[in-house]
Amino acid sequence: MTQELLDQALVEEATKKSGLIWVRGAAAPSPAGPGEEAPTRALWHVWHEGAACLVGDGPGEQPLPGLVDGGHAVVTVRSKDKGGRLVTWSATVVELAADTPEWDAAVGELKGKRLNAPDGEAMPERWARECRVVRLEPTGATAEPPEGSLAARPLPSPATTRRPAPAALPRLLLKRRKRG
Structure with missing residues (x-):
C-alpha cells in the first residue's frame, strides 16, 4: 500500500511541475482486438483534480492522436530542470463534453496556461466549437x-x-556579445 501511495504522489508532483509530457495513445479496443498505437507526442497540459488535462485537435492547437474516450495512454514525465525522464504512468482517457461543469473547470485551468492564443478571451468558445478537451486519469x-x-x-x-x-x-x- 505504501508503494502505491508513493507512486501516486510521484505521478502527481512530477506531472504538475512539468509543462510538457510525452503521451502515447492507443485507440479504444474493438471487438476484433486491441486498438492500434499512436505515435508518442510531446503535449502541453495542466494538472487539475487528479488528472492531466489537454486541449487539442482543432485549428492552431496540438494534435491528440490515439487519445479516444475510454482508451488508454502511456504518459512519460520529464524533469523540468534536467529534462530527464522521471516517471512513466498509465492513464485512462476521458473526453469532456463541452459546457459541462467538468469541462468548464478544466478549460478554466487550461486557458491560463495557453500561450500565444490568437483569439484571447474568445478561446473557450472556439475550444467548445472546434477542439477536444481530454483528461488523462x-x-x-x-x-x-x-x-x-x-x-x-x-x-x-x-x-x-x-x-x-x-x-x-x-x-x-x-x-551584443562584444558589449557584455
Missing part, C-alpha cells in the same frame, strides 16, 4: 522509464518558419 500503474535514448525523427507537422532570418542577424548578435 492515472490508473495507478507506473513503469520504469525505458532504457536508452528514445530519440526519433520528428513527426510531420504543418509548422514552418515564417521567413528566412535577416542577413544582418549574425552581426547584431555578435555586437
Whole structure:
C-alpha cells in the first residue's frame, strides 16, 4: 500500500511541475482486438483534480492522436530542470463534453496556461466549437522509464518558419556579445 501511495504522489508532483509530457495513445479496443498505437507526442497540459488535462485537435492547437474516450495512454514525465525522464504512468482517457461543469473547470485551468492564443478571451468558445478537451486519469500503474535514448525523427507537422532570418542577424548578435 505504501508503494502505491508513493507512486501516486510521484505521478502527481512530477506531472504538475512539468509543462510538457510525452503521451502515447492507443485507440479504444474493438471487438476484433486491441486498438492500434499512436505515435508518442510531446503535449502541453495542466494538472487539475487528479488528472492531466489537454486541449487539442482543432485549428492552431496540438494534435491528440490515439487519445479516444475510454482508451488508454502511456504518459512519460520529464524533469523540468534536467529534462530527464522521471516517471512513466498509465492513464485512462476521458473526453469532456463541452459546457459541462467538468469541462468548464478544466478549460478554466487550461486557458491560463495557453500561450500565444490568437483569439484571447474568445478561446473557450472556439475550444467548445472546434477542439477536444481530454483528461488523462492515472490508473495507478507506473513503469520504469525505458532504457536508452528514445530519440526519433520528428513527426510531420504543418509548422514552418515564417521567413528566412535577416542577413544582418549574425552581426547584431555578435555586437551584443562584444558589449557584455
